[in-house]
Amino acid sequence: xxxxxxxxxxxxxxxxxxxxxxxxxxxxxxxxxxxxxxxxxxxxxxxxxxxxxxxxxxxxxxxxxxxxxxxxxxxxxxxxxxxxxxxxxxxxxxxxxxxxxxxxxxxxxxxxxxxxxxxxxxxxxxxxxxxxxxxxxxxxxxxxxxxxxxxxxxxxxxxxxxxxxxxxxxxxxxxxxxxxxxxxxxxxxxxxxxxxxxxxx
Amino acid sequence: xxxxxxxxxxxxxxxxxxxxxxxxxxxxxxxxxxxxxxxxxxxxxxxxxxxxxxxxxxxxxxxxxxxxxxxxxxxxxxxxxxxxxxxxxxxxxxxxxxxxxxxxxxxxxxxxxxxxxxxxxxxxxxxxxxxxxxxxxxxxxxxxxxxxxxxxxxxxxxxxxxxxxxxxxxxxxxxxxxxxxxxxxxxxxxxxxxxxxxxxx
DNA sequence: CATGACTTATGACACCTGTCATATTTTTTT
DNA sequence: AAAAAAATATGACAGGTGTCATAAGTCATG
Numbered sequence: 006x007x008x009x010x011x012x013x014x015x016x017x018x019x020x021x022x023x024x025x026x027x028x029x030x031x032x033x034x035x036x037x038x039x040x041x042x043x044x045x046x047x048x049x050x051x052x053x054x055x056x057x058x059x060x061x062x063x064x065x066x067x068x069x070x071x072x073x074x075x076x077x078x079x080x081x082x083x084x085x086x087x088x089x090x091x092x093x094x095x096x097x098x099x100x101x102x103x104x105x106x107x108x109x110x111x112x113x114x115x116x117x118x119x120x121x122x123x124x125x126x127x128x129x130x131x132x133x134x135x136x137x138x139x140x141x142x143x144x145x146x147x148x149x150x151x152x153x154x155x156x157x158x159x160x161x162x163x164x165x166x167x168x169x170x171x172x173x174x175x176x177x178x179x180x181x182x183x184x185x186x187x188x189x190x191x192x193x194x195x196x197x198x199x200x201x202x203x204x205x206x
Numbered sequence: 207x208x209x210x211x212x213x214x215x216x217x218x219x220x221x222x223x224x225x226x227x228x229x230x231x232x233x234x235x236x237x238x239x240x241x242x243x244x245x246x247x248x249x250x251x252x253x254x255x256x257x258x259x260x261x262x263x264x265x266x267x268x269x270x271x272x273x274x275x276x277x278x279x280x281x282x283x284x285x286x287x288x289x290x291x292x293x294x295x296x297x298x299x300x301x302x303x304x305x306x307x308x309x310x311x312x313x314x315x316x317x318x319x320x321x322x323x324x325x326x327x328x329x330x331x332x333x334x335x336x337x338x339x340x341x342x343x344x345x346x347x348x349x350x351x352x353x354x355x356x357x358x359x360x361x362x363x364x365x366x367x368x369x370x371x372x373x374x375x376x377x378x379x380x381x382x383x384x385x386x387x388x389x390x391x392x393x394x395x396x397x398x399x400x401x402x403x404x405x406x407x
Numbered sequence: 408c409a410t411g412a413c414t415t416a417t418g419a420c421a422c423c424t425g426t427c428a429t430a431t432t433t434t435t436t437t
Numbered sequence: 438a439a440a441a442a443a444a445t446a447t448g449a450c451a452g453g454t455g456t457c458a459t460a461a462g463t464c465a466t467g
Contacts, residue, residue, distance in 0.1 A: 014311075015289065015310045015311055016310070016311050016312060016313050016314075017219070017287075017310040017311065017312060017313065017314050017317065018218070018219050018222065018310065020313050020314040020315075021219065021222030021223070021225075021226060021314055022222070024222075024226060024314070025222060025225060025226075086218075088216065109216045109217070109218045109219065110215075110216055110217050110218070111217060111218060112217050112218065112221050113217075113218050113221040113222055113225070114221075116218065147442085147443060147444085148443090148444095149443080149444065149445095157395065158395075158399075159399060160391065160392075160393065160395045160396030160397075160398070160399035160400070161396075162392060162393055162396075162423080163423070163424070164423085172444095172445075172446090173445080173446060173447080174423095175445090175446060175447060175448085176444080176445055176446060176447095178423095178424065178425065178426085179425095179426090179444095179445080179446085180444090180445095181424085181425080182424085182425050182426060182427090185425070185426095186425095186426090190361065191361075191363060191425095192361060192363055192424085192425085192453090193395070193424080193425090194358065194359075194361045194394070194395055194398075195361030195362075195363075196361075197361070197395075198359075198360060198361040199361070348412085348413060348414085349413085349414095350413080350414065350415095363453075363454095364453070364454070365453085373414095373415075373416090374415080374416060374417080375453095376415090376416060376417060376418080377414080377415055377416060377417095379453095379454065379455065379456090380414095380415085380416085380455095380456090381414090381415095382454085382455080383454085383455050383456060383457090386455075386456095387455095387456090392455095393423090393454085393455085394454080394455090
């Protein structure tokens, strides 16, 4: 009997997963939660065999959660279930050594099968993603550059960013300039767009 | 017996809906599709009592689909089921006279109940959204302004937009300037951000 | 048919942005 | 310890952006 924790913030989907998984005789839901921090607590409390986690959740993202579990050497197997095929997400997931990475675009049976395969020690990823695995494009951005792009994404101007971070305007422009060049963009907006698409910010 | 068409692009969720709805004796799924155009065809073919549609789908969005059905006077009741609480979406939905507007954040039972209530002629919207209904903020953007913001969102520069639309740079800047003022933003990026959040682009 | 909203355009001004050269300090890697 | 990468800063230049005044044409509304 595989003991499972589900972390997914959309209640409709979470409820559906729970109901459908409960119908399988060899699978058991021990907890279902709506955000990353709750998930961490639930996993520490229940010690499940496996957890299904969404990436975009409030608090802690699924990827951060995975990294944390691996850093603390928790033996729980991890399956990421997400809408997004952003290359950066998949790479982060690989780095965190998750056991599965499925798109919500798959049929639900695929999820059930994936759980069983992961329980046997296999790794499972959605078919559409295998090609992305080989691209293996590295995120070239430094921490500061990422920070600038994130603020630029919110629509902040150079001036506002400089006040927020207590840096000079020139420095902000330098970071953004370097990010723009690394991403082969032509403006900060384009850079934001590209970085979002790759899952780097 | 209520005959239902489901239009939802995430297969996992669509499959889950179908499975769970089929368990109800008074509800029947006559078709399930993954995009707006297919949905339109399915509705014309099967003449369901009710359709559940997602907003963000390839091809035709759920809101466009709703508007089309109402314009052609199709009697099928419409329930929008979406992740997004952007005010603009809700307003468009109201304009299209949909019968329900639910967030995917609701429990699945709420969906089932909503279907039954809509069948009886009631209107149903998620509780979290009632307050937004009263805000009733009108989209102040003209068609052209919206177009500019959409292109700016993709990261295009003034120059690129002007070439794409065969307009002078000055004109582009005027439109963007006027959009920026209407949205009380301070830059095109901020304007894009605000307009996206309100569901206006 | 007059009013008003929308589209399109131009020129000018101030300010913002992206780039580059250059430099210092700190941190990381080898 | 030396080398490389990152964080931070400055000044200057070219070009992009936002604003404003102004104007002319189109189209719908009353």
